[in-house]
Amino acid sequence: MTPSARLSAAIEILDDIGARRRPAADALKDWGLAHRFAGSGDRAAIASLVYDGLRRRASATWIMGAETGRALVIGMLRLQRGLAESTISSLFDGARFAPPPLTEEERTRLTTGSLADAPPEVAGDAPAFVMPALSATLGDSLLEELRALARRAPLDLRANTLRQSRDAVAESLADVGAEPTPLSPLGLRVPIGEDGRGPALHVDPLFLEGGFEIQDEGSQLASLLAGAQAGETVVDLCAGGGGKALALACLTDNGARLIATDADPRRLAPIHERLRRSGAAVEVRTPRVGKARADVLADLDGTVDRVLVDAPCTGSGTWRRNPDAKWRLRPGSLATRVAEQAEVLDRAARLVRPGGTLVYVTCSLLGEENDAAVDGLLQRSGGAIAAVATDLSVAPGLSEKVRRTDRGIQMSPALTGTDGFYVATLTRKT
Structure with missing residues (x-):
């Protein structure tokens, strides 16, 4: 699938989630069953787009002025992935399987939309009813923490020292860039790609032999x-x-x-x-x-x-x-x-x-x-x-x-x- 076709799929799935108020995992599974031609790489990339859209649902809606799947994807590409309007326009070109071209209003919102005056629940992408509780916990760091919560999580592992040391696990996983975590004496962190995907560690021989567990x-x-x-x-x-x-x-x-x-x-x-x-x-x-x-x-x-x-x-x-x-x-x-x-x-x-x-x-x-x-x-x-x-x-x-x-x-x-x-x-x- 082309990048534009993946965007079309993400828009379709986000519309399904919004219309039927269903879990994202269920909507992604149903889409995959109905589109068996999509390979594992396509499905993973589409899932990443969908989850990034959900991460920025409130702020993307604010910027784009709508809560459709299309608005969420367009807003997310700017807010979450940092794409310029010209790049987004090239993906929304109306070609076969691509989303229809951006409207003039969408172009304007992409270039001039701002979160400067957005309320905290919008700027921080969180449900409004929990904001008082979050504010009580996070204080002056509320928006900083909410923005951190809207980013992708790292891929962390715990070395199983019943089998071997953290250093030994790190050496075995050097090819995927495993490095010690900052705080946990047993932890390792593996870089993830720009699409939010990490290596398939659940099929790594060392994992299957009990050398490590995937754990934040x-x-x-x-x-x-x-x-x-x-x-x-x-x-x-x-x-x-x-x-x-x-x-x-x-x-x-x-x-x-x-x-x-x-x-x-x-x-x-x-x-x-x-x-x-x-x-x-x-x-x-x-x-x-x-x-x-x-x-x-x-x-x-x-x-x-x-x-x-x-x-x-x-x-x-x-x-x-x-x-x-x-x-x-x-x-x-x-x-x-x-x-x-x-x-x-x-x-x-x-x-x-x-x-x-x-x-x-x-x-x-x-x-x-x-x-x-x-x-x-x-x-x-x-x-x-x-x-x-x-x-x-x-x-x-x-x-x-x-x-x-x-x-x-x-x-x-x-x-x-x-x-x-x-x-x-x-x-x-x-």
Whole structure:
């Protein structure tokens, strides 16, 4: 497919997303099934255009004066990819499979449109209803952080030192430009192309042999800040696919008793293959569903040294990876997440032994999901749980970069170059 034909496809898909209010992944999948002639390179390039359009949906709409797929793509090419009006015009030339030529109004908007007077939710490409919460967290850095959230995320890896050292992994991946991440002692960063695509590392022999995992540096740091030690019993309460459980096994050199579970057994499905590949020693407890459902951790109540709660959240800290998610976020979904966070924190508190530690993690920038969730647990515990300072010395250089909140620390794309992870550390007093 020509570059212009790819633009036409992206416009079609964005129109479908807007008309049917459906997830971008579903719209891209359906388009691919209906256009089987498109090769993998074409589909990847079209997906990159679609996601870049969603990254700049509000600002592109402001510049172009419309919220059509065409307006989003045209505005994105200027705002996200930095193309000049003449270059965009050459792509919109009306040739076979190309989008129709730019109108005079579109040319004018491209050359004179400005975000100088745009409200923060437009200039920062974020839903208006979360702006007060984001402003409370980010303060004077609000627009800087929102713009960072609108950029593409880097491709980060975690060396699995159960198999080999970070230096050895870096040497093996020298051909793709892997370099140490700035903060995580186990991390490597691989350059991505101008189209946002990176190398196909999921089929690299070293990956298949368990030498590394694909994991954002912020997630690696959150795992490190959990502070797990050899000899401890550690529960990963919301383990999902197991990314942090594998990191904890790596950080403790398989010296801790690690137990992973999740309220949704479907989310645990990938963990088994990942454990086999990595050599991580993790006990997986999968809850049953239906009438036979039982608490698979009941035998551990009051005995666990450390509980990691990587809580379900809105994912506002991952918008650069999932730009589609921010436009599908609704006040009702935030309320649902807040209720889920309270439930999982209460469950975690029952697991922790006196003197034990509870580490609460989200990939959110919203205070309702972070400090407010911790405050809710402290109040409900009646003094049995207390907040303590998170030890940042485990990651040299991190202390100077994070934001400190009332109860924890906040990472962010502009400050730490990571997804927006929040970490708070608590202890059971009695």
